[in-house]
Amino acid sequence: MSGFDETLLGEADETVRVRFVVNGRKVACEVAPRETLVDCLREKLELTGTHAGCEMGACGACLIQLDGRAVHSCLIFAVQADGARIDTIEGLSESGVIADLQAEFHRRNALQCGFCTPGMLVNAEELLSLVAQPSREQIRDALSGNYCRCTGYEAIIDAIYAVAKARSGGVTT
Amino acid sequence: MKARAFSYFRAATIDQALDAHARAGDDARFIAGGQSLVPALSLRLQAPRLLIDITHIDELRGVRREGGYLRIGALTRHCEMLTEASIAESAPLLHVAAPFVAHPAIRNRGTIGGSVALADPASEFPAMTLALDAEIEIVGPSGRRRVKADDFFIDLFETALQPGELIAAIHVPLFRADQRFAFDELARRRGDYALVGCGIMATCQGSRIEDIRISFFSVGNTPTRVKGAERALIGARLDVERIAAAQRALECDLAPPEGDEVPPAMRLHLARVLLGRLLGRLGEGA
Ligand SMILES: Cc1cc2nc3c(=O)[nH]c(=O)nc-3n(C[C@H](O)[C@H](O)[C@H](O)COP(=O)(O)OP(=O)(O)OC[C@H]3O[C@@H](n4cnc5c(N)ncnc54)[C@H](O)[C@@H]3O)c2cc1C
Ligand code: FES
Ligand code: FES
Numbered sequence: 001m002s003g004f005d006e007t008l009l010g011e012a013d014e015t016v017r018v019r020f021v022v023n024g025r026k027v028a029c030e031v032a033p034r035e036t037l038v039d040c041l042r043e044k045l046e047l048t049g050t051h052a053g054c055e056m057g058a059c060g061a062c063l064i065q066l067d068g069r070a071v072h073s074c075l076i077f078a079v080q081a082d083g084a085r086i087d088t089i090e091g092l093s094e095s096g097v098i099a100d101l102q103a104e105f106h107r108r109n110a111l112q113c114g115f116c117t118p119g120m121l122v123n124a125e126e127l128l129s130l131v132a133q134p135s136r137e138q139i140r141d142a143l144s145g146n147y148c149r150c151t152g153y154e155a156i157i158d159a160i161y162a163v164a165k166a167r168s169g170g171v172t173t
Numbered sequence: 174m175k176a177r178a179f180s181y182f183r184a185a186t187i188d189q190a191l192d193a194h195a196r197a198g199d200d201a202r203f204i205a206g207g208q209s210l211v212p213a214l215s216l217r218l219q220a221p222r223l224l225i226d227i228t229h230i231d232e233l234r235g236v237r238r239e240g241g242y243l244r245i246g247a248l249t250r251h252c253e254m255l256t257e258a259s260i261a262e263s264a265p266l267l268h269v270a271a272p273f274v275a276h277p278a279i280r281n282r283g284t285i286g287g288s289v290a291l292a293d294p295a296s297e298f299p300a301m302t303l304a305l306d307a308e309i310e311i312v313g314p315s316g317r318r319r320v321k322a323d324d325f326f327i328d329l330f331e332t333a334l335q336p337g338e339l340i341a342a343i344h345v346p347l348f349r350a351d352q353r354f355a356f357d358e359l360a361r362r363r364g365d366y367a368l369v370g371c372g373i374m375a376t377c378q379g380s381r382i383e384d385i386r387i388s389f390f391s392v393g394n395t396p397t398r399v400k401g402a403e404r405a406l407i408g409a410r411l412d413v414e415r416i417a418a419a420q421r422a423l424e425c426d427l428a429p430p431e432g433d434e435v436p437p438a439m440r441l442h443l444a445r446v447l448l449g450r451l452l453g454r455l456g457e458g459a
């Protein structure tokens with residue numbers, strides 16, 4: 001009944017093979033169990049658009065989509081994501097799903113150094129997929145786990161608010 | 174910082190998970206949402222030999238009505254508290270508390286089983302299991318049992334859970350038409366752990382309180398029921414004097430720790446303010 005192979009205990013740092021579908025492409029790589037997904041994406045798969053800030057769930061720079069939901073890639077080991085579908089900022093940019101958000105961020109100077117931007121965009125995309133027309137208060141609330149050291153947030157909230165309006169057929173200003 | 178090396182095992186069944194734990198000499202951790210455990214490993218506050226992933230165990234999933242209770246599988250994620258219709262209907266206190274738990278992306282992964290197992294005294298859900306008179310279903314090497322929330326939280330991060338035991342589900346008595354509830358917390362910023370938080374579940378006959386359970390979090394080493402305040406309210410109508418009596422009772426019910434960033438007197442004050450607000454709201458629902 002077990003399924004548990006005790007020899008595993010002696011092989012703590014040995015790499016294991018994991019498979020994901022990253023940005024629509026099947027990939028396989030070798031990871032040590034203690035390797036976080038953000039490290040795997042950045043170092044093994046060279047997808048450096050996902051940023052590593054605090055590495056403890058506090059800043060939101062590392063947000064990605066895991067099976068379609070926004071999650072912190074610093075709070076999951078790559079082995080846990082074996083078999084999952086992962087979409088990073090690179091994939092979301094290429095496919096064009098967030099092109100309007102990116103354009104609006106650009107237009108309104110909703111970024112300066114850009115370190116927080118991938119996380120902001122992943123979070124904003126999830127919010128807009130769940131709530132068609134969020135209030136500014138709801139946007140603020142949804143971004144409560146995303147730190148930006150540069151912009152003061154207002155421009156980011158403006159940008160998301162404008163895109164929400166535009167997506168639901170309203171006019172933007 | 175990076176976690177110390179460990180081995181990883183993905184369990185398909187409860188038996189596999191329990192067996193793996195035992196064979197690692199209990200130098201193992203179950204991982205569910207990982208939203209508390211991964212930071213603890215990364216900061217090397219913990220360094221187990223083996224990580225047992227329980228998120229692929231079907232038996233720990235799902236929400237269903239069962240014998241007067243709503244059985245909420247341990248793997249139910251915080252975000253599902255917001256979207257699952259049966260929770261909104263039958264355990265509405267969890268539904269209204271969920272938006273206060275962390276941030277959206279953390280709610281996408283964090284689980285109720287993990288939150289209750291960890292028993293962080295600043296957490297919303299452990300305290301709500303107390304207000305709800307919920308039961309924790311535990312499965313371990315010596316079988317299966319159900320422990321009342323009242324008996325589950327023992328001390329700081331200490332629960333009735335023994336090493337190698339799993340929480341399988343949380344059983345919440347089904348919400349009834351003669352019940353009312355209220356929840357709120359005071360925090361510096363949305364998504365932060367609360368300075369003080371409280372959930373209330375009351376059974377009423379008209380405007381008379383038949384029974385009430387009031388549970389605070391962020392006030393001490395464990396989630397805390399305030400039984401003096403409860404006694405001040407049972408059998409009474411929620412008028413201004415009664416509410417004031419319940420607020421006064423908090424002085425004996427609560428003993429916020431010294432040496433914290435928030436002084437005990439301030440925490441007690443905030444608890445009184447919060448209780449007054451919540452009882453006021455409960456009364457308006459009459
Ligand atoms: C930035 C940040 C902010 C947060 N803010 C809040 C907040 O405001 N309020 C709040 O309540 N929480 C907050 N959390 C914590 C979050 O809610 C966690 O998801 C939760 O505490 C643990 O659930 P988990 O499924 O992630 O557990 P894990 O991290 O996987 O595990 C936590 C512990 O429980 C054990 N465990 C897990 N599942 C089981 C089980 N079924 N049986 C037995 N043991 C089990 C693990 O072995 C581990 O010891 C925050 C986390 C972060 C990173
Ligand atoms: S790097 Fe993941 S939240 Fe900061
Ligand atoms: S633009 Fe610099 S952190 Fe946000």
